[in-house]
Amino acid sequence: MVGAPLPRDPIADARRNWERHGWSDVAAPMAAITAIMRTQQILLARIEAVLKPFGLTFARYELLALLSFARSGALPMNKASALLQVHPTSVTNAVDRLQEAGLVLRSPHPTDGRTTLIELTSGGRTLAKRATAALNGEVFAQSGFGTEDVDALIRILGDFRRGAGDFTDP
Amino acid sequence: MVGAPLPRDPIADARRNWERHGWSDVAAPMAAITAIMRTQQILLARIEAVLKPFGLTFARYELLALLSFARSGALPMNKASALLQVHPTSVTNAVDRLQEAGLVLRSPHPTDGRTTLIELTSGGRTLAKRATAALNGEVFAQSGFGTEDVDALIRILGDFRRGAGDFTDP
């Protein structure tokens, strides 16, 4: 998927093309956004490679990790959908697969008959811990970002996400 | 897809969870990387929404835009694959669809019988221009990133991509 390194940065080239065609005013944001898309692609590939031996995809890992941090150990489907910012059908799909693998189970909500709770099995909890340790050691601990750059990213992208309506936190 | 804003930033919460579980050393990079994933999701949704009326996906638009900047107006398949950093089969697929839509056409390479050249039709060139104008006006011009933040992102993500082996540029 990632072949030999290119001799030139294709995004810097695209930026120059934008400037040459009279779009100088948006060339820089175009380059920044394109760089985000490409960076995400690189990071996702690393993450999925680490998770593959555990039989997990990133989407399923995120659900597992979310459950492992839930106070009660269980979450309603719609809560998971909201927190992970994914479509309800995506959660249904992910839970189906995790349930087949014996990592989570569905249980009825005690008071609201409409809602389904998802909770980790003990096997799911163990796998979540192991997968998290692997990601921490093989991806996050060697992210390729310097300490100050990590802080800058968190601030810049936090501002962006707030502006995009993700959350209202201060 | 994007429901009501959450009262709290889920990524900041995840970071606190990491710290509470003894992974303080990687909590910040985890948060930065998770923020990149989420930001990409938001941006991709905006881009695809703008491109939809043109009958284009982002992957197909990228190919169209790349061709529109090629000096000769044509590119070999493998060149496109390398520059867009996508799998050869993804290029085959994209070209198939763009060709069905009459936006590009395949032609034989003049000297190397193995390679196929892709080139824009006049309709493809027109659509590329219109789609680029729409993206510039509706996404890049209102990116939600401040000017200094755009510069910071370009520098930080450029360093990252170089480190990841995307290119060898200075």
Added chain:
DNA sequence: TATTGTTATACTCTATAACTATA
């Protein structure tokens, strides 16, 4: 009426492997 979740369906992109044709 509104909400929760599932099902059916469809359409992305992606990836591997096998294959053809050419160098």
Added chain:
DNA sequence: TATAGTTATAGAGTATAACAATA
């Protein structure tokens, strides 16, 4: 032998719409 591209096949996530059950 190596390279370029296609085909077949598979799997991933995402989305819409229709539906059932419950509030």
